[in-house]
Amino acid sequence: MSEKNLLLEAFGQTAYQLSGNRKRNLQVLKDALDPLDGNLASDQYGTGKLIEEFQQKMAAFLGKESAVFFPSGTMAQQIALRIWCDEAGIKKVAYHPLSHLEIHEENGLKELHQIESVLLADTNRTIVLDDVLGMKEQVACLLLELPQREIGGVLPPYEDLEAISAHCRKQGIKLHLDGARLLEILPYYQKTAAELCSLFDSVYMSFYKGIGGVAGAILAGSEAFTKVSKVWKRRHGGDLISLYPYIVSADYYFEQRAHKMEQYYTDAVELAGYFNGCHAVETKPQVPVSNMFHVHFAWPKEQVEPVLIQISQQTGIGFTHYLRPARESDSSCYYEISIGDLYANIPQDQLRAAFQMLDNAMRAGSEGK
Template identity: 60%
Template sequence: MSGTISLFEAYNRTAYPLVGHGKRNIQVLKDVLSELDGKMESDVYGSGELIEDFQNKIAKFLGKEAAVFFPSGTMAQQIAMRIWSEKKGIKRVAYHPLCHLEIHEEEGLKHLHGIESLLLADKTRLIQLEDVLNMDTNISCLLLELPQREIGGELPSYEELEAISAFCREKGIILHLDGARLLEVLPYYEKSAEQICSLFDSVYISFYKGIGGIAGAILAGHEAFVKESVIWKRRHGGDLISLYPYVLSADHFFMQRQDRFQQYYEGAKELAGLYNDCQGTTTRPVVPVSNMFHIHFSLPKAKLEPVLVAVYEETGVGFITRLNHIDDETSYCEVNIGDQFASIPKEVIHQAFHVLNQKLQEALQEK
């Protein structure tokens, strides 16, 4: 059976999946709607009590004057870059080489808005204060992503963030936060969302990642910025006749999970420790700084996948849903801890890692 089933299929068949909040299926929305009055008025083209109340709630949570709900973070962040570029009269922004806008959006910033990018640091590390101090300051906006997902969810120190923020304000450079996973980093920094966002002129957060909603994002900042964002949202086709399925699920899971990220963070550190005890396996960071991290294996994807499927079938524990190819010798994956990890008996997890370690040792000996 192991040779005929994909890693994703095997994971979905396990009794004890380790990562995330659970399956993304229609039941997620049904659970949200089952608790609501069917006569509640929906939003209409971005207006109405339902969406406006939620926007005001999140603006207050982030410590910003106003906020607007978008169907996607891609739309929200490109619009933020457009507004700041026009305000400063400079169609150039700076960010990390592995920023979402650079590698996942088909050069949308360039082709839709005519905005060029200045890439800071290199692909292997975080943007540091020194990079910012030495960069070409002929930019409108500097975007920082917290955590930096593509290198394992790493984070700068809070003191470094403060220094970068102070430099940008001194030089008149707008500082924008890609906070898709903002709630995930609050336990590490031991700061509120408002405290972190106070360092930034604008901020985006996602509602389908750690929060676990269906889709959607918030873009927040001062009143004038948000009013202009609303106009650009209409220009981008983001004002659907109604966004309430996204808004309601975002609100529901935000309220349900906003206080659980310390639990997810502790779970990530525990899980990373178990991986680091296995042969040929290391995590990045070694000690996670949020509920996410990367796992690097000293086996190629083609050789490791059947090993993992065999462990899933033997133990009933699902470790990961997909593997990424690095080269002929190594592979890696991303892990995000959510509700599921704490629900699994510790003895089940430890036994599964014992089996995993044994099978990794066997596979490495055959390498």
């Protein structure tokens, strides 16, 4: 058995875990369905009271005229960009080089829609106004991911977003929000979802990230935009005969957790402080701007994994089930953490003991090098 599997096994046996809301098992759906009358009619091919009322609810929450429920964010975002490209007659869009569309979708935007990407900024920072002003190519749409997940969940200042939005509107460039973690950034910006989304022409939000639903996403914008998105949803095979398991769980966990994002954010700041107090460990960003951040160790994963396994076994607290080599160097490693309901359940004395063990182990290992 590999060391990675040993870490996963040890993590799975812990009583407390730092990240997430709960295990992703069938109980997630069972809890969401339990309050409902079994005779409630399901949606059918994108129509019906169940889906239409939820779409209206999300449109109002996001401050948009209309919204459409999709089975996946990948589908929703590719469709949004296709609509804006068709409208402009330009088959180019701009986004960050570590955007989900660029690194996780098997080149879907180009293969399915013949849309080319223009990459802005570099892999170590967010897109800023100067990047947008300096574009030498015409694009139909600029996509901003908030927070920028692959570099630790960092965010640009809100004033930068306002400036980028104003510039795009002046130049006729559509601005799309990859808001997979939209709810999670509202406490930092101290804005409502509608206030933030008013800067964008179209918005995507996920229902399984911080909310913890089964799956699914919402795509919101003008009535004209969402009308076309429904056509593309059908073309993509997204109009399943029924999407109610996703819709019901999305609505249920939205009500359960949307109002908790402030607490998750506060907890993330506290937890990052624990990590940054340990030798040869740092978080990116140092002070989180949402409920997520990256934890970096100044050792290779092969040396860190035994430390985390020992902490799991002796304290009952699981830090993570995986580690990845850092992009900068194979001599260091990192993992991502997203605070949810689970963190608040950890006894503080056990938490402090786990971090004391981590600090001691990292110091001892560094002295032995």
